[in-house]
Amino acid sequence: MKYLKQYRIPFSGLAAGKHDFEFEINDKFFDCYEHSLVKKGELTAKVSLQKQEGMLIVNFDINGTIKLTCDVCLAEFDAPVSFQERLIVKFVNEEWDQETDEVIILNKTDHELDIATLLYEYINVQVPYYAKCSEQGVNITCDPEMLAKISTEEDTQSDIETENIDPRWAALKNIKNN
Template sequence: MKKLKEYEINIAKLSNKTHQYEFDMDDSFFDLFSGEIIHGGKLHADVELEKTESILTLHFNIKGTVRITCDRSLEEFDQPVDVQETFRMKFGPEDKELDEDLWQIAFETQQINLAQHLYDYIGLSLPMKKLHPRFLEEMDEDSDEDILIYSSKKSGADDDSGDDDDDNGDIDPRWDALRNLN
């Protein structure tokens, strides 16, 4: 996995201060992962690493576009991506996840690889419903048609009209038994 080495940072040799890193991601980056959502893309990541004696704080700024498939038409399109995230790694006796944005890494850790973090942040920035931009334009034009509200209870005006189901006599007797439970 020579390509993954491009995303490694040797933290053992770093001094306790802020360091800047840049990573470019293209189709070959996404080929390293088995995800089916992102088919490719072209992105640039600026990563600021603040190192202290006990913690590493990483600030990710990722911008570019990824190629994904539209959920409605199954057509591929380019989705813009703009991500700002912060991730912390604290030194401890063993490697383990303490929180979604805080990991503990072993004291003897020499290098960290940011490829998986970059991929995850890109994937999490994508919308749940992936729609081609032309469908988003149609939704804006027809916004009233896309919103449906269902109500199982009559409004107050309907209740005052005197047309209650109780007065009709066409009620299934099973419903009468349920109403008596109140």
């Protein structure tokens, strides 16, 4: 977890106004999270922090590629990722349980903002539900060799199913055809 310390922004010494930061996100970052959907990637997070009297407005601009595994041919491919997120950090003296996805509450005594978990969540949300080389990849298609194996397996399974039909069911299929 020592690796994730570089994803902390010490805001207490910053003057009011806009401050820009840049973070590199690579395989070591994803290794810190055991259950991450993304295991490999090369991304750059440009973070713009607007410091105000009682709050911070943090804008994330994340660009790069992540490695995904195709759900059809099981090949690994690079998928481009580019998105923006916004976060508001409010400071309060007492405990406050009204955090949302866009608003985080910190104590006035806090002096730094840890964005590692936020970056992890933002990137993993970008992973498509169904990954396919030809849809999320750039100028690539599914492995034709693997697709050929899949289609021959489907053909042999359908042949086996037609050969092992119980004669009672075959008689019922004849009724359906009348």
